[in-house]
Amino acid sequence: MKLDFFRKIGFGLAPDEEIPSDPIAWAERQVEKPAKLTWPGQIPSEQELLDHRAEFVYQDRKVIREKFKNDRKAYEEAKTQLRYKTGERYFPSLETVIRHHAAVKGEAPVFERLWHFWCNHFAISEKDMLDRWNTGGYQREIIRPNMCGNFTDLVKKVTVSWTMIHHLDNTQSVGPNSKWGQNRRKRGEPATVNENHARELLELHTVSPAAGYTQQDVINLAYIMAGWENKWSKKREECNPVDFNAKKHEPGTHEVLGKGYKQRGISSKTKLFDAIEDLCAHPSTRRFIGWKLVRHFVTDDPTDEMIAPLIKAWDETDGDLPSVYKALIKVVYDHTGSHKKFLNPEVWLLQCVRISGTNWPPSPEVMAYDFKSKPRQEARQPSIIMRELGHNLLAPAQPNGWPDTEAEWLSPELLIRRLAASSKFTNDRKYSVFVDYHKVAEKNFDAMDDIKYFLHKAKNVDFYSNPKRMGQALFSSEWMLKV
């Protein structure tokens, strides 16, 4: 039995969880269809959150700025009240709680790890307050339900999602020869496409730079995408459903990676989907995704041999994701013990919580919010903790998401934060629980004998033997940081 496998592919086994007798079958069962979220409290819909954003941006940009233009103090107070009313300070923490609850209490930890992976692959970076209302809902409603089908369908959903379009500026794109473009140019105004979304669709989401596309390919894909926008209205600004605006679309046939895309039927909107299908079927895409999956779960330096089974599964099923996940699961199992991965702060924290039964995340009672005042410290704690760990989940700095290698996650300051969090989660009465660490070791670690000896040392580090020190030491140990 490889006990480390349950942490390499999931979050480890909880105190009340049996050791599965067939680990591979246990893991495979979890990736066939999307798991339900387990959070017993309120889960706001993407639309509800977009309504909150709409209220905020309209009031902020159009109403209170005008109303209080001569009274800075009153303006600031009005804005603070607006933040409370729209949950601006609250939702990021709630999203963290929803995510953490599924990871530590749910019965599909392997699925949850994969969800985290895709959220980071199709990352929404810290931009224009997307983390306050939009990124979480997008992850729950666009990514999560679509990650156990075909990769192509997932990419289509993500590409024309409100959040990704706003994140990568596609609304700004105007085809130079589109109706709008022509009118603008007549008035002497510039009309050009915004290449941002097209570039990331190629570089980050599908084929990767290994496909050897050119700047012209990027521009041509931007032409193909022009017209996909978040509809604007006076009272909601950009906060309206995604729409294809044919008046901004660049007419004609444009080539990407050597293939031309022309209109089929009455609408030119299908051109983008045709292009996505070919990008997803490109050999570079399966290689890129396979490499990224193996790098996330197995090792910072994946070999061709490790990636090959994933590519094969993709070849045989035309990108059926559960088949790729099952190939991944076997590769992870085979390399458990021989290859270790330095865990990112979130996975590490969630493993510490799940294997020990630590009281985290906060309960629905703690997370209750009245939308009238500043959210309580305890309710903001999930966001705060993740920020302190250097892993502010909903707001990576760049569209390429959080890094995924030891070199990028290991520094004195980041280690200090893990050490401090280990101490906090085992000493603070809000979170700590009584734990039989010997049992935890026997259930979750192949090196259980070394760990028991280590726990004994930790407990008796000075004159006063203190069992709580066992948790703090275990959480900070190499066995927990790397698996």
Next chain:
Amino acid sequence: MTISRRHFISGMGSLTLLGSPLFNARAASMKKKNFVVVMLRGGMDGLTAIQPNDSKMQKVRPDILVKGVKKLNSDFNIHPRLKSFYECWQDGKASVVHATSIPYTLRSHFDGQNLMESGGHTPYTEKTGWLGRGIEVSALGGLAISLPMPLLLRGNNTLDNFFPTWMSLPNDGDLSVIQSSYSEGSALAEVMNRVRSRPVSMMQRNGDNKAHELAVVAAQELRREDGPRVAVFDIGGFDTHAAQGGEDGAHGECLADFDKVLSTLRHGLGDQFDQTLIVTLTEFGRKVEQNGGYGTEHGYGTAVLMAGGLLKSPQVYADWPGLATKNLFERQDLNATTDARSVYCSAMSACFDIDFKTMQDKAFFGDPLKDLTDQLFKV
């Protein structure tokens, strides 16, 4: 959009300080000079910061052209939000290198930022940064004080980073037991050694860790004769595809963020500002023509802003390619006629007292760079 972008920027600040000469013989025998790199992420628009006097600007940027600029010389004007920078200029302590860039033309932020830090040619191939290698060859290793260690500084295994937290650390006895689980000689064990040798004073947190707040700490540390010699700041938000604006637009706000760091450093360093060189670093410039959203797209050529007493004289150093369409890179961007790495190599050579050739070989792979030390810096 402006408001939220502001928020984005202030959240992004981070600071890295390094190079305590306390344990270092070479450093102890040298006059202390400080080198500060401010990374401007997202693609800083050199044409907005330092505007050429060219009627084409009005034509291609009718809605985002900055008014109220101040004159630097007959050919260039400066953005009004670069207030402290302009004061430095008037005091003879600021210069600009224009029409410059790192040798990267493919317009991707991630690849571009990777290369601006690594100093190489192929993204994600170098695991170390040009500044890290420069420090290594200078033998100025020692204490470093940021949350993630920027790639720019990697390459020197004696580095440390600093970005204080409010949580408290287990005591050293506990840390010693924890360390006993770390494989001997591993990166993890190495980092733990550095954590455990950290003075208590570095475990305290004041303020919000914003770039200009960290600049207060940076100035205090850099000012100390036995303090660090290198600091790295990280400011984001320059990727203004929309609402780039004129004086009060998003790009102006970003430049003001940089300017605030500069003024804090100048004030805090006092006399030491004369022994200091501050340079900016960005992944690329922005297209000459504005886009439909009153912003600009990813481009190529940009400017490097420099401040400090180690500069020779206030000047805009440029082999100016002009803005006529035929002179633009791919007919759309300001061309880069100076490899920005020549500036950085010369700057490290001047600040670390290492000859240019050695620095070129060790920090920039012996690439054909131009020695600009005599033109730009006091040696």
